[in-house]
Amino acid sequence: MPFYHKLGKIPPKRHTVFRKPNGELYSEQLFGTIGFDGMSTNSYHVHRPTMVKEIKGQYSVKPEIALENHIKSYRFRGFQVKPKADYLESRTIVLTNSDVNIILAAPQESMTDYFYKNSDADELIFIHKGSGTLRTHLGNIDFKYGDYLLIPRGIIYQLRFDDKDNRLFITESRRPIYTPKRYRNWFGQLLEHSPYCERDLRRPETLETHDELGDFLMKVKKQDEIFDMVYASHPFDVVGYDGYNFPYALSIHDFEPITGRIHQPPPVHQTFETDAFVVCSFVPRLYDYHPDSIPAPYNHSNIDSDEVLYYVDGDFMSRNDVDAGHISLHPAGIPHGPHPGAAERSIGKTKTEELAVMVDTFKPLKVTKAALEIADEDYHKSWLESSH
Numbered sequence: 001m002p003f004y005h006k007l008g009k010i011p012p013k014r015h016t017v018f019r020k021p022n023g024e025l026y027s028e029q030l031f032g033t034i035g036f037d038g039m040s041t042n043s044y045h046v047h048r049p050t051m052v053k054e055i056k057g058q059y060s061v062k063p064e065i066a067l068e069n070h071i072k073s074y075r076f077r078g079f080q081v082k083p084k085a086d087y088l089e090s091r092t093i094v095l096t097n098s099d100v101n102i103i104l105a106a107p108q109e110s111m112t113d114y115f116y117k118n119s120d121a122d123e124l125i126f127i128h129k130g131s132g133t134l135r136t137h138l139g140n141i142d143f144k145y146g147d148y149l150l151i152p153r154g155i156i157y158q159l160r161f162d163d164k165d166n167r168l169f170i171t172e173s174r175r176p177i178y179t180p181k182r183y184r185n186w187f188g189q190l191l192e193h194s195p196y197c198e199r200d201l202r203r204p205e206t207l208e209t210h211d212e213l214g215d216f217l218m219k220v221k222k223q224d225e226i227f228d229m230v231y232a233s234h235p236f237d238v239v240g241y242d243g244y245n246f247p248y249a250l251s252i253h254d255f256e257p258i259t260g261r262i263h264q265p266p267p268v269h270q271t272f273e274t275d276a277f278v279v280c281s282f283v284p285r286l287y288d289y290h291p292d293s294i295p296a297p298y299n300h301s302n303i304d305s306d307e308v309l310y311y312v313d314g315d316f317m318s319r320n321d322v323d324a325g326h327i328s329l330h331p332a333g334i335p336h337g338p339h340p341g342a343a344e345r346s347i348g349k350t351k352t353e354e355l356a357v358m359v360d361t362f363k364p365l366k367v368t369k370a371a372l373e374i375a376d377e378d379y380h381k382s383w384l385e386s387s388h
């Protein structure tokens, strides 16, 4: 995060004596990224965060690849991924490369039996359906429909859901996910032309501090495997922390669209960046106001990046037959554009209610077996006129 946050009790000076009411020292932990050069947080634990009791086993969560190399546009019906009780079991990787996994999940139950930590990747969880609380060792954040939850790698978390009907679109990134650099000044502050600002970013405001010893199962993801580790102390035992590395939330509804007289290119929708892909938010907005403007996008060749669009809600101006929860994949190497009739249909329209999340990757994405189970195999022919 490009700003400083403090929660709970901390001593006035780093790396100095800080005692519990019983006179013992709190355990200080520096939680750094990019070695010691990236964002970091200094947290104070009731117990040592290092007390491993047992490593019970490990298992692979590597996706099964169906298509290594392809040039076919696809549509996937995301809501056809069947709900599962457990959060980790429900995570279904549909698209993948060495930088990023695109995941659909429909968990029904809150996480109560274990804690989860992804040491491989930052996670960006978009809440399509459902509400609840993200509980982390650095504090809790309530979430609801339309929220992005950004969970940096290494944050220990649980998701608590209010009910069983949950749909998540998760981007799991081996590269750190940041706010776009062009929207930040040299101090890290978001600038006036940014579509959102610090007020829109919701930080953890409540901290759970559990002084408990026992057996605590932590599932740690590392190199595409989950390690079942048993710790001797409750993972949420922080009394206070400060720094720049913490989870936060941003509602897609707080993203202020940038509009123009003629069609604006995708970068105006950019919400997050990495050096391997970008994430964009398409939100309800007024259309282009040049008298002859065509609001639908023109055909375009994203010749060297794959484009993934996740449709959330509203009308989708350039697409025929697209529903909430669908994903379109337009691969690098070929042009794509509006469906037949969509450009004409868009002329004279003054606004759109569309809501969608886009992930554009610079390396091609592989299609998994799970994705093919929910795929429309004829989508790549959907630009033909019906008479062809």
Ligand SMILES: [Fe+2]
Binding pocket: 300, 307, 330, 336
């Ligand atoms: Fe596109």
